[in-house]
Amino acid sequence: xxxxxxxxxxxxxxxxxxxxxxxxxxxxxxxxxxxxxxxxxxxxxxxxxxxxxxxxxxxxxxxxxxxxxxxxxxxxxxxxxxxxxxxxxxxxxxxxxxxxxxxxxxxxxxxxxxxxxxxxxxxxxxxxxxxxxxxxxxxxxxxxxxxxxxxxxxxxxxxxxxxxxxxxxxxxxxxxxxxxxxxxxxxxxxxxxxxxxxxxxxxxxxxxxxxxxxxxxxxxxxxxxxxxxxxxxxx
Amino acid sequence: xxxxxxxxxxxxxxxxxxxxxxxxxxxxxxxxxxxxxxxxxxxxxxxxxxxxxxxxxxxxxxxxxxxxxxxxxxxxxxxxxxxxxxxxxxxxxxxxxxxxxxxxxxxxxxxxxxxxxxxxxxxxxxxxxxxxxxxxxxxxxxxxxxxxxxxxxxxxxxxxxxxxxxxxxxxxxxxxxxxxxxxxxxxxxxxxxxxxxxxxxxxxxxxxxxxxxxxxxxxxx
Numbered sequence: 001x002x003x004x005x006x007x008x009x010x011x012x013x014x015x016x017x018x019x020x021x022x023x024x025x026x027x028x029x030x031x032x033x034x035x036x037x038x039x040x041x042x043x044x045x046x047x048x049x050x051x052x053x054x055x056x057x058x059x060x061x062x063x064x065x066x067x068x069x070x071x072x073x074x075x076x077x078x079x080x081x082x083x084x085x086x087x088x089x090x091x092x093x094x095x096x097x098x099x100x101x102x103x104x105x106x107x108x109x110x111x112x113x114x115x116x117x118x119x120x121x122x123x124x125x126x127x128x129x130x131x132x133x134x135x136x137x138x139x140x141x142x143x144x145x146x147x148x149x150x151x152x153x154x155x156x157x158x159x160x161x162x163x164x165x166x167x168x169x170x171x172x173x174x175x176x177x178x179x180x181x182x183x184x185x186x187x188x189x190x191x192x193x194x195x196x197x198x199x200x201x202x203x204x205x206x207x208x209x210x211x212x213x214x215x216x217x218x219x220x221x222x223x224x225x226x227x228x229x230x231x232x233x234x235x
Numbered sequence: 236x237x238x239x240x241x242x243x244x245x246x247x248x249x250x251x252x253x254x255x256x257x258x259x260x261x262x263x264x265x266x267x268x269x270x271x272x273x274x275x276x277x278x279x280x281x282x283x284x285x286x287x288x289x290x291x292x293x294x295x296x297x298x299x300x301x302x303x304x305x306x307x308x309x310x311x312x313x314x315x316x317x318x319x320x321x322x323x324x325x326x327x328x329x330x331x332x333x334x335x336x337x338x339x340x341x342x343x344x345x346x347x348x349x350x351x352x353x354x355x356x357x358x359x360x361x362x363x364x365x366x367x368x369x370x371x372x373x374x375x376x377x378x379x380x381x382x383x384x385x386x387x388x389x390x391x392x393x394x395x396x397x398x399x400x401x402x403x404x405x406x407x408x409x410x411x412x413x414x415x416x417x418x419x420x421x422x423x424x425x426x427x428x429x430x431x432x433x434x435x436x437x438x439x440x441x442x443x444x445x446x447x448x449x450x451x452x453x454x455x456x
Contacts, residue, residue, distance in 0.1 A: 108326075115326065
């Protein structure tokens with residue numbers, strides 16, 4: 001795993017050459033998955049620690065799970081989209097490029113873990129009176145995950161740019177892949193909630209909520225968030 | 236950094252001459268690192284000197300409350316900077332590498348220690364101004380704004396050093412890291428509160444957890 005970390009950080013060009021070549025990629029995929037899992041598990045533990053060790057342990061499992069499930073759900077579409085847009089990539093190459101982006105995002109997340117941990121340490125313990133703290137932590141983690149996701153997709157972009165194809169084709173494929181990750185990733189994270197944990201006694205710490213698969217994040221935004229914001233604006 | 240810098244065959248031997256070199260030839264440390272010369276002693280001298288500069292700046296800020304707070308702030312200020320740098324160290328390393336910088340261990344140490352050194356040197360340069368305002372006002376809100384402004388000046392010089400040290404890093408990534416560093420500094424300051432003003436017979440480090448924005452709004456009230 002440390003060898004893969006060194007490749008990812010110091011010899012990315014070499015790694016991309018290997019991925020886009022003709023060699024078998026099973027070992028690379030396994031190493032990237034292991035790296036991604038460990039880094040995401042460490043950040044997951046920090047993510048849940050505000051609510052105690054139980055949620056920290058749950059999140060150490062759930063955050064890598066979000067990444068693995070997101071890539072599993074999107075990889076077939078990514079491959080088909082690449083082929084349909086004339087980007088000649090093998091299925092294994094698409095899978096490894098996906099995991100390369102996620103592993104990069106996880107490594108950046110891990111580098112931010114000390115900062116996230118320190119802010120969590122400074123936060124008052126969860127209670128009904130600490131809704132603002134909850135929201136601030138939620139915002140911080142969302143910002144970190146989003147920024148790291150962007151850093152991860154940058155690695156993907158660098159990989160795709162190495163293919164000798166017109167830039168417009170590469171851009172279209174890249175946008176489709178990122179859109180797929182964002183759409184599916186949002187929903188998977190929503191289904192596997194809670195991550196930061198709620199301050200309401202109605203929602204105790206659980207691995208999965210009973211209503212995990214009832215509705216989805218986009219319905220929630222359309223049904224609850226947008227009307228709420230709209231009504232506030234009108235008043 | 237310009238590769239044409241001529242590095243003295245003998246690196247500066249004292250803390251003061253090392254800090255002087257950092258100001259006059261900020262790329263000398265990088266040139267030594269590139270040449271494979273040992274940079275451990277240089278880094279220790281710069282870091283040690285930076286802590287002393289921060290302690291002096293802290294002492295200056297303690298003059299606002301006076302008495303024991305001068306000594307307490309002198310201890311807290313270097314701790315705030317060192318702790319913040321430690322928390323932000325992994326992110327600077329990973330951001331730099333992902334941006335394509337060929338960061339060796341020596342180059343990274345010179346970058347981080349040089350950044351802290353530049354920050355501390357500018358802070359100590361602002362010490363007389365800080366002291367003047369600290370002893371001549373009774374408004375806590377004013378000195379909080381003053382320290383924020385002085386901190387901003389110091390960070391701007393630190394950013395200039397970082398920009399030259401990591402030319403491969405896009406400006407947006409550098410700005411993002413600097414924002415993170417500042418936010419972490421503010422939270423570490425809140426964690427170590429009170430720094431500027433302490434009620435009589437209250438502990439040197441306040442109990443209870445507080446978010447830095449709440450702390451600032453309390454101080455500015």
